[in-house]
Amino acid sequence: MPSGLWRRLQAGGAAVLRGFVGEGEEALLAREVEPLLRRRPYQDQHWDGAIHKYRETERLHWSQESREILQRVRDVAFPPQVPQLAQVHVLDLDKTGYIKPHIDSVKFCGCTIAGLSLLSPSVMRLVSEQNPRDCLDLLLERRSLYILRGPARYEFTHEILKDEESFFDGQKIPRERRISIICRNLPLPPS
Ligand SMILES: O=C(O)CCC(=O)C(=O)O
Ligand SMILES: [Fe+2]
Numbered sequence: 001m002p003s004g005l006w007r008r009l010q011a012g013g014a015a016v017l018r019g020f021v022g023e024g025e026e027a028l029l030a031r032e033v034e035p036l037l038r039r040r041p042y043q044d045q046h047w048d049g050a051i052h053k054y055r056e057t058e059r060l061h062w063s064q065e066s067r068e069i070l071q072r073v074r075d076v077a078f079p080p081q082v083p084q085l086a087q088v089h090v091l092d093l094d095k096t097g098y099i100k101p102h103i104d105s106v107k108f109c110g111c112t113i114a115g116l117s118l119l120s121p122s123v124m125r126l127v128s129e130q131n132p133r134d135c136l137d138l139l140l141e142r143r144s145l146y147i148l149r150g151p152a153r154y155e156f157t158h159e160i161l162k163d164e165e166s167f168f169d170g171q172k173i174p175r176e177r178r179i180s181i182i183c184r185n186l187p188l189p190p191s
Pocket of ligand 2: 102
């Protein structure tokens with residue numbers, strides 16, 4: 001992803017870190033969230049209309065092994081001085097699921113969003129709200145960690161492409177069921 005735009009977003013704190021977790025760690029995390037997800041049917045649409053064919057949960061208590069992985073995420077992704085949400089968001093997208101362009105609410109979510117992608121690769125598209133011609137696709141491989149901060153967090157919508165549209169550099173990126181594990185921090189109170 002060597003574009004000038006990506007370099008600008010990286011300078012603002014955005015990143016994609018390939019192979020952030022290993023295969024064993026991916027399996028461990030997936031196994032741990034599976035029983036929580038399995039109880040629920042896939043929903044067609046989120047209340048705000050952004051997410052399709054998904055199920056989700058939030059988790060506060062994790063096994064020791066998972067806590068260590070999540071701590072690694074927190075250590076690389078978050079600035080130390082900003083309080084983080086203790087709850088971790090777990091989102092399970094069906095093979096046919098996708099996420100439409102949106103910016104996470106600035107009321108509920110702070111400067112940084114950090115997401116681990118498990119089980120399937122996908123393409124995340126970032127589009128500038130100001131100038132929609134400024135857009136960029138990120139390849140989110142299985143076991144990668146993405147970090148949205150700075151302009152990538154506040155000035156660009158993000159979305160996860162549906163299987164039919166899932167191409168990167170002209171290459172098909174077949175979408176399978178994908179679980180993302182997302183940590184966020186809190187908005188700073190107005191000073
Ligand atoms: O699944 C992901 O990695 C992104 C989820 C997302 O954009 C959201 O929950 O706001
Ligand atoms: Fe989002």
